[in-house]
Amino acid sequence: MFAAERRQLILEMVRANGAVSLRELARVVQTSEVTVRRDVRALEAEGLLDRRHGGAVLPGGFSREPGFPQKAHLATAEKTAIADRAAALVTEGEAIVVGAGTTTQELARRLARVPGLTVVTNSLLVAQALAHANRVEVVMTGGTLRGSDHALVGSGAEQSLHGLRVSRAFLSGSGLTAERGLSTSNMLSASVDRALVQAAAEVVVLADHTKLGTDTMFQTVPTETITRLVTDEPPEHEERAAAELRALADQGVQITVAAPGGGTGGGAGAAPGPGRRPRPVPPAAGRGPSPAAGPGGGKPPAGGQGPGRTEDLPLPGQRRAHPAASTTPPLRGGPPTAEPPATGGRVADLRRR
Template sequence: MVRANGAVSLRELARVVQTSEVTVRRDVRALEAEGLLDRRHGGAVLPGGFTRESGFPQKSHLATAEKTAIADLAAGFVEEGEAIVVGAGTTTQELARRLARVPGLTVVTNSLLVAQALAHANRVEVVMTGGTLRGSNYALVGSGAEQSLQGLRVTRAFLSGSGLTAERGLSTSNMLSASVDRALVQAAAEVVVLADHTKLGTDTMFQTVPTDVITRLVTDEPPTDDDRAATELQALADQGVQLSVASAAAVPGERQPPEPPSAGPGHAGAGRQQQRRGGVTLPGQRGNRQNNGGSPGPAPSLRGAAALPDQAPGRVADLAPRRR
């Protein structure tokens, strides 16, 4: 499966071979010891280290259920009449499909796949950057793309990447893609990163978004035995990144806009309750890059993502990052 797709998630492997993820993880370690593949957090890829990047066909088959859940949750943060930028990637492509129903929306993108997903959305205006086509991910890159973003200002940027760590933030394996992503970030007041659990703890060659610039991470709930992902999520929350955790098992519903935050002690983000279908929202210390003040009260640790509070399906539990 790794040779055919370039990458595969442990969840998908366990489903195909009808065994537990614990068993699959043990077998993947044995295959890595033989040099047949490289383990990545929550999955495995062909050997290649920091410089290797899977193409679109390979990425489109990796963590598909997780990407769908992430896209469903992220779409709820987009409101009518907004102007946003959406970067290239299979997860952002899933997001774009859900944005087609948002009236008055303006989407600036360097991704042909994102533009294609919105091509028939009559109420959405799509603005493409210039640049040179990079065929492996159907994205426009280079100086033309970067120059077309100069002077642009939008409310939010939605970006994906190859890896995400609390230490370096979001990263990718391609220098040209990283440069355009940085230009997209400069155009936005807030930065929302879309990354499934297989990318948590993975560090790739070129940094695109430092951790202190990320406003929110939308991800899926890691497997119960995935301590590394849980640790990374806690570290991100400790640095003030707001975490919205989607359930891949949730049934996708109709897009719902975010509810306005309720007033509470501490600062504007403290104590707020946000409803998301099939997701868990964990506000961080930072609402956006312009508002870093205040400090939330003490909160439970995120250590072990499976230890989230019990909740009815579709309900949301609000937690804040652990204070140091």
């Protein structure tokens, strides 16, 4: 395909979807992300689109929020891997809240097999994904339907959450930064997400790498309130996203990285994948229990471990016990988990194994 043909196709995809990731563009035009990045720069110079880290948007693209059909086609492999890993955090008989979004919809599809689970949600799509799960109880908020993301918002939704207490909240959003935390471009959605957070002992944010470093209008969850971030590994060229992960870890957020379609992972000494260069990460003391293990390092939770490599990254500032301790502190009230002895050496970084 000639450069002019590639760029025309890229432009058509961005116009049709509002925003498209570089990975998706490279897949469709069947070329490398490096080539696609050059094409996007050329189109930006002509004023035909705007570059955003990890993708391209219409000029002034963040002034309008893409609709659900557009968002559903962005970073699909990454969202699937994130949902797989997030589902492994959920245990039998737990009560959780799940916010609206395409990534949380993927999570809901995996929660259908967790027995005794109670899910409170304002998302019609989350409820639909769990509608035929006989062992899962679904509780919907009230409110006014916001059609663009199939979610219930407004005072009715917020009031229905008053007095509620659950173990975890799973939320997504439009952007995530270490400075402001999770944010979204819609005021009503942000207000309901804040009410969901108030109902939970822990807050788990699901955000693919294209949202890292993006700051949108309305803050939903400040960084100090986020317990864990489940994300995918930023591409090698996305130094800004990798730096944002380190900054989030410095502020106490636990970072879990899920690799789309990857292998079973490797230890701290594993070699980088083809074409990858290692990224230095400051050493930390010890490694937490395997992310696939349940409480105490035993059987995995009922949610199951999805495909792909996952890593819990003990980056600087994370909530970790000293390696000499026998247990790690619970995540805001959760049960303690056994801590294996320190292995020494370098810890896992953000590169592929």
